[in-house]
Amino acid sequence: MMQERPSPFGALRGGVAKCAAPATALGALLALGGCNYSILDPKGAIGVAEKSLILNSTYAMLVIVIPTILLTLFFAWRYRAGSGARYEPDWGHSVKIEIFCWGIPTLIIAFLGYLTWTSTHALDPYRPLESAKKPLVIDAVALDWKWLFIYPEQGIATINEVAFPTDTPIDFRITSDAVMNSFFIPQLGSQIYAMAGMRTQLHLIANEPGTYPGMSANYSGRGFSDMRFNARAETDAGFNDWVAKVRASSDKLEADNYSKVAAPEEKAPVQYFSAVEPNLFNEIIAKYLGKAESFRSGMKGE
Numbered sequence: 001m002m003q004e005r006p007s008p009f010g011a012l013r014g015g016v017a018k019c020a021a022p023a024t025a026l027g028a029l030l031a032l033g034g035c036n037y038s039i040l041d042p043k044g045a046i047g048v049a050e051k052s053l054i055l056n057s058t059y060a061m062l063v064i065v066i067p068t069i070l071l072t073l074f075f076a077w078r079y080r081a082g083s084g085a086r087y088e089p090d091w092g093h094s095v096k097i098e099i100f101c102w103g104i105p106t107l108i109i110a111f112l113g114y115l116t117w118t119s120t121h122a123l124d125p126y127r128p129l130e131s132a133k134k135p136l137v138i139d140a141v142a143l144d145w146k147w148l149f150i151y152p153e154q155g156i157a158t159i160n161e162v163a164f165p166t167d168t169p170i171d172f173r174i175t176s177d178a179v180m181n182s183f184f185i186p187q188l189g190s191q192i193y194a195m196a197g198m199r200t201q202l203h204l205i206a207n208e209p210g211t212y213p214g215m216s217a218n219y220s221g222r223g224f225s226d227m228r229f230n231a232r233a234e235t236d237a238g239f240n241d242w243v244a245k246v247r248a249s250s251d252k253l254e255a256d257n258y259s260k261v262a263a264p265e266e267k268a269p270v271q272y273f274s275a276v277e278p279n280l281f282n283e284i285i286a287k288y289l290g291k292a293e294s295f296r297s298g299m300k301g302e
Contacts (some may be wrong), residue, residue, distance in 0.1 A: 039186040043208045043233065046123065046189035053119045060108050060115075125192050125202045128169065135169040135203075138162060139281035142174075142181035142194040142216065144264035145223030150253075150281050156246045157253045157280075159261070159271035163232040165239040166209055172202040177262055177284050182218035185231045191217050197288030206233035223266035230270070246272040253277060 042048045079085045121127075128135065139150040140162070149162045164170050174183050176194040184191035188204045206212070216227040234242060249272035253261060258277065277283075 038213065039189075042187055042189060043210060043212060044188040044204055044206045045129070046204055047187055048189075049119070049123055050189045053115065053123070056115060057112060060111055064105055064108055123190065125190050125200075127203060128171070129203050129205055131167075131169045131205070133168045135171040136164050137171045137173065138164065140172050140174045140183055140194065141281065141284055142176040142178055142183070142220075143262050144178040144221060145216075145227040145266055146268035147183075147214070147216075147227070147229045148177075148261070149229075150276055151243075152281070154243055154246075155275060156243065157273040157276040158246060160229040160268055161232065161270045161272075162214070162229060163234055163239055163242045164206065165236045166206050166233045168205065170204045170206075172204065173281065174200045174202060175281065175285050178264075179220050180218060181216045181220050181227070183214075184217040185212055185214040187212040188231065193218065197285060199285055206231075209233050209235060209238070223264070226267045247274045249274045253280070 039047070040051055040054075042051050077083075137152055139152060141148040141150070146160050147162075148157060148159055150157045172183065174192060174194045175198060176196045178196070180196070181194045182191050183194050183202065185204065188206055190202055190204065192200045192202045194200065210233055212231045212233065214229040214231045216224060220227065232242065251271065251273050252275040253273040254275075254277050258280070261271075
């Protein structure tokens, strides 16, 4: 009788199996390394509320997830072959198990429903924030691949940098003069879409001075990954100094140079404009509705 020879691929399969687990764990760690955890380090009231919502939802779901994982492992061990577990082929129902399996998930779903309902209204991005201070209005325009910020009350504009005083509500009015984008400052909370021909709103507040990264959270072409800006939360005096710095710029944003400013650009540097065309933000929206008049000749694409 011929003796069967061991397959030369057996050792290879065993080696692959031994390496698979560490490789999978390493891959998971590398994937997590690309995550941005700044949303869990909020610097404003909206960000704090959203962090609380995320954590509370996670804790509630873990009440189901952790016991399910532990019970799965326990059942696999308890009812393994040779464990001596009692065999009851005619068993079919247990009130206690039904209450446990259905009652607790029902309570968790009800809690998450209540949490979602209350937070959806409390964190409505269109809802103005209550404050004794007058809100600062900032118009944000998504371009390819940069952000234009217009301060209608201060009469200035910037590219890829926005500043505001701490503890002052910020009323962002947002649109796009390009494809759809998403305006997002993770540490201040919320994100909302910027769409051509439409105006969306976002109310935020910064409670600590600092420079926080802002970004587009919606893919919009090859320059999307560098479509970032700095959000500077300053003291009142620091904000006034920043406004004075912008007003000292020799550049102005007017009808005859807007198309050049709005032209597609990757890794666009910060730029200041000491003056801005009146009603520019509304004209950008209106041109997609066929209603632009005064600024039509200088608008992008006209």
